[in-house]
Amino acid sequence: MAIVSPGFHGRRRADPDLPPGQYLTTDFPVLSAGPTPRVPADRWQFTVTTETGAATTWTWADLTAMPARDVTVDIHCVTKWSKLGTTWRGVPVSAFLEDVDTAADYAMAHSYGGYTTNLPLDDLLDDQAWVAYRYDGDDITPEHGGPVRLLVPHLYFWKSAKWLRGLTLMLEDSPGFWETAGYHDYGDPWREQRYQGD
Ligand SMILES: Nc1nc2c(c(=O)[nH]1)N[C@H]1C(S)=C(S)[C@@H](COP(=O)(O)O)O[C@H]1N2
């Protein structure tokens, strides 16, 4: 006699907060392509460079004196874990672009250690992206990108560059570290844009 529990019958209803192909995790996995750079906050610098080479630099003291936001966001890694309701403090990326004269449509985020990732500039504006320096009420640990990481939660989490050190503004899109290896240039988890061509 076959016993079929009604609870396991048919397709399970998907969690509406979970993009296609993702599963929930409650821990916080560390994903780093190389060794963890140790950057003391008092030596951290962040430079925005335009397509003409004009550069503006902020220090940790500058960053932490700027108006910050506390945000609660869901994050989605392309290796299929998602973590819901993560809490961060950061300065909106827009604040660093206000006085910058640019015609660029794209940006390359650069990290201490050499990691890069490309994004459309529009995806860094408004309430979509932060230069983050607190996680869950504490300093961001080095493993998770401290002292400062980019936070762009509406795209796959590889776009959220850890150990952020700069943004280079670009007239044309150009692939970063994972994008050169075949990952998607945009990376929208809701459209499951994992690889080039998705
Ligand atoms: N500098 C740098 N940033 C990075 C990475 C990296 O290897 N180096 N990995 C990316 C990937 S693939 C993911 S999923 C997240 C992981 O962040 P976490 O280690 O805090 O979970 O960081 C992203 N940012």
Ligand SMILES: [Mo]
């Ligand atoms: Mo990832």
